[in-house]
Amino acid sequence: MMDGNLLQRLFYPQNNGRFKKALITSLVSVTISLILKFSERSFLSGPSDPARGVARCSQFDSNVSLSTENLCVCSDKYQAPDGKSYSGCRLSNYRSICFPSTVGSNHVIDIGNGVNIYTRHSWCAREPKGFQLFQKPARLFFIHHTAGHSCHNFDTCVNTLKGIQNFHMDNRGWDDIGYSFLIGQDGQIYEGRGWDHVGAHTKGFNTWGYAVSFMGNYMAQPPNNASLNAARTLIEYGKRMGYISSTYHLYGHRDMSNTSSPGDALYPIIQFWPHYRRDKIHVLHDGF
Structure with a gap:
């Protein structure tokens, strides 16, 4: 219950000019805060x-x-x-x-073995500044790691993808994210430049092959089985769809460049995968 003095001040503000000014100031402040909050949310x-x-x-x-x-x-x-x-x-x-709250079926491609390719639209990739069409089928396929943070679900993988794309485009000045595809520890594939555009991943060989990059640093620990399964499933899907030659050669990034990628723990694993070739001289001699 309000006391008499407060009621008197409310209904007879002329008795207290200071109280009247304070009341008006408070009301204006609250109103401005609400307007700014609404505008902020509307803009976002x-x-x-x-x-x-x-x-x-x-x-x-x-x-x-x-x-x-x-x-x-x-x-x-x-x-x-x-x-x-x-x-x-x-x-x-x-x-x-x-960030997608729901991803439509037209933006997710089921490639088998429980693996999906999430298209650029599904993770809201920025538009490329430019692109060069890739001449399929690819005769080379490269395995990388990003050497950064790993991700274990759709939201964290999208956050990682956005960071990589922004770095490649804004800091390195590239037209787009460099990799053809990226893999999360959720065992799913995320489209980078995809099948149709030449990547920026393996200097000197970008027009000859695709590259998939495992999101994370795999110098000490290998990626999990779900992500390894995703990589091999992607390659088989690419062969099946005619994107990758049936006689392709597989390489680690370090086979072609002075780099630690795809990491000391991942590199030995891919050497036992089909089509792995240790010596890049085969590429040059085969006239790729």
Whole structure:
């Protein structure tokens, strides 16, 4: 119950000018906060298209107010590291990132053995700056590791993919993410440049073959069996679809470059896979 003095101040504010000013200031402050909060959420969510179940999410950073937009499916809610919850897009390092809440069947390709290829659309990849068409079938296939963080589910793998793509495009100045495909410890494949575009993964050999990169660092520990199964399933699928020659040669990244990739723990494993060739001289002599 309000005391008499408070009621008197509320209904007869002329008796207390200071209280009146404080009350008005508080109301204005609350109103502005609500407007800003609504505007912030509206900007992050972007206009949606309910018929297609997508939202247009703006990508931005601290130096560029607005750079590109991707049409992609976004999660309904995300709690950012600052503790705030946003609808539609996730914030990471001053860049809004779209995460699919549901991935349509037309954006997931079942290639057998429990392995799916999640297309670029499913993880909301940025549009490439340019591309060169790949002349299929590939006669070479390369195994890499990213030497960074590993991921174990769709959300963390998408976050890792976005970071790799941003690094390749913004820091290295490449047209797109470098790898043809990437693999998570969830045992799934994520499309990079894919089957149709020449990659930027194995210097001197990009126009001759595809590369899959295991997300993570495999110098000390090998990737799990699910991801190894995914890599071999991808190669077999590529052969079956005519993307990879039936007489392809398999190499580790270090076979062609002065690098530790695909890692000391992964490299011995692939040497027992079909079509592995230790000596790159075969490539040159075969006229690839």
